[in-house]
Amino acid sequence: MQSSHAASAVSAAFDDQNLIADAGLVPVMRLAERCGLSRLVSEKVMLTGAANGAGAAADAKVTGIVAGMAAGADSIDDLDMLRHGAMPTVFREVRAPSTLGTFLRAFTHGQALQLHAVHRRFLGELAAHTPLLPGSGEKAFIDVDSTHKRVYGRTKQGAEYGRFKGIRTLHPLLSTICTPTSRPVIATVRMRRGKAADSRGAPKFAAEALATAAEAGCTGLRVLRADSQFYNAGVIAACRRNGAHFSITTGMNPSIKRAIHSIPDTTWQQITYPTAVPDPETGELISDAEVAEIPAYTAFTGRKKSEQVTARLIVRRVRDLAKPPTTGEQGELFPIWRYHPFFTDNPAPTLQAEREHRHHAVVEQVIADSKASALAHLPSAHFHANAAWLTLWAMAYNLLRAAGALPGAFHAKATTATLRAHLVHVPARIARSARRLTLHLPQRWPWQDAWAQLFATVHAPPETP
Incomplete structure (x- = not known):
């Protein structure tokens, strides 16, 4: 041209x-x-x-x-x-x-909460007037995640040096709703101080996200998905009080490690991804893995009996490409694996539940969108304005x-x-x-x-x- x-x-x-x-x-x-x-x-x-x-x-x-x-x-x-x-x-x-x-x-804190109420009702109206969440009457996924937004103004209220050394941030928390055939929409958001723990206020936030999903027409099976920072008894209790299922990454604590090592080798199922996916720890592209589950794993055993939860522990393992295998004259003797467990009561079959849990990464698209648009800046020095x-x-x-x-x-x-x-x-x-x-x-x-x-x-x- x-x-x-x-x-x-x-x-x-x-x-x-x-x-x-x-x-x-x-x-x-x-x-x-x-x-x-x-x-x-x-x-x-x-x-x-x-x-x-x-x-x-x-x-x-x-x-x-x-x-x-x-x-x-x-x-x-x-x-x-x-x-x-x-x-x-x-x-x-x-x-x-x-x-x-x-x-x-x-704006004050209370008036910011009033604006949250407008957002929730507005989402419900949008879902009622448009095909925003097709299939929400059958199945919907509520994804919870947090992000850090770098800020530069020295007078910004709540901006602190947190997870990233030498970088002052605010720490928004957000949840999204999607169905198997739709892109995610935003259910709830919260602005937090830069040093706020990822799980701070998570049970209440999860309950609000699930209630918002119901107002938006998600009347079928609802599954709340989250990363390991939200693996706690409060979040799971909020799911059960609201009639929803959960699918939450657990991390590798000693109890989880013992449970994984008890899985017989014969129970691992091969899973092949249609397209290679990046490994969450190394960034390496992987196209296949193995999946197994423990049907009845009891979590939070250090708490009182009423707060303990028994559900499925599903584990995905992939070869650790960063470590060379132990080899001998007859080839590989001891394959080295990395394990990615999650705790769920999703009633789907094992491989489907694993695929659906991995799709939690869709919330990252919304976070990337925010930082490429209105959240490229948090424009005010006032916390409640932001x-x-x-x-x-x-x-x-x-x-x-x-x-x-x-x-x-x-x-x-x-x-x-x-x-x-x-x-x-x-x-x-x-x-x-x-x-x-x-x-x-x-x-x-x-x-x-x-x-x-x-x-x-x-x-x-x-x-x-």
Whole structure:
């Protein structure tokens, strides 16, 4: 591709008041309106009387931040993208970034929890209005994980030197929901101090994630999956109180080691992966492994009888490629294995349960997405402002996933970056006629059919119950 004109024959001017760069925000925010985002904020978030008028019209400010994040904003200043060209014509009550920053800084811990309640209800509405979680009535997986987000400002509240030497971080905790045929959506999020232990508050957080999944229509079998930092009696008790199953990596404590060494060699089953997967410890690509299980392993034996749990211990073992095998004249004598156990009451057969547990890694895709979009920065020095920013990102993420689920199968599994490129970042010219607005979009836009279907669906009259 080359320029069609000489450099001296091209000029540019920012002077058109009828253009918008992100016309996809029109149907996306219409979907948010149909799912009651503004109403939920008005009902749940009580910021009236906050300093500098931050509590006034909280619904307009929340929807403004969500819209900016849906378009790719990763800082408060980036929210100024909502005020270009004809955006004030298409959207009402568009607020300046300084106003939105003041609004975020007015949050307290209790008001951040009110915003969590909005997020939960909003996810339930999105799931009710769109095919966001197909198959959730039969089986759904709730994945819990944490991540560290590096921050640089010396005045950021809660930022501490934690897991990574010399790096100050905040420590978000999040949970996602997915089904065997859907991409994950975000169930719950929590902002925590940089030094907070991974498992701090995990039982309560797991219970909230399971309750959110039920509100989102996950009425069938639910399995909570997590890494070894969440292997504790409290998390498993929360699963059982909420009628859910669990699948949690255990790590290699002495009790687990003794149980693994008691497994007879004849019970190991071969498993072959359709595509090579990276080993979680070495990064080596592996294409096969062996799996066995202990049907009745009792965990937490150091606790009182009522807190002990008996369930399946499933173990995957792979050859340790980092250590040369012991060899003799007849070849390998003692193969060296590395073991990856997890504790579960998933009723699926052994190999299926192992595959489903390994799919827990899907939560890492959501974490990577967050750091490539709205969580590229945690923009405020105030801890609760960053906590609110985290929750608003979760709303924007779920809103984009719901918008992608409407047009068709392709966008239902697209990444959020692809959703922005195909459905949001499409320019349009505004024309007015007979009190109506018409969006004139580019000819031959490659994804115009999906965009038109999204637009028509969210602007159609609501179905009568």
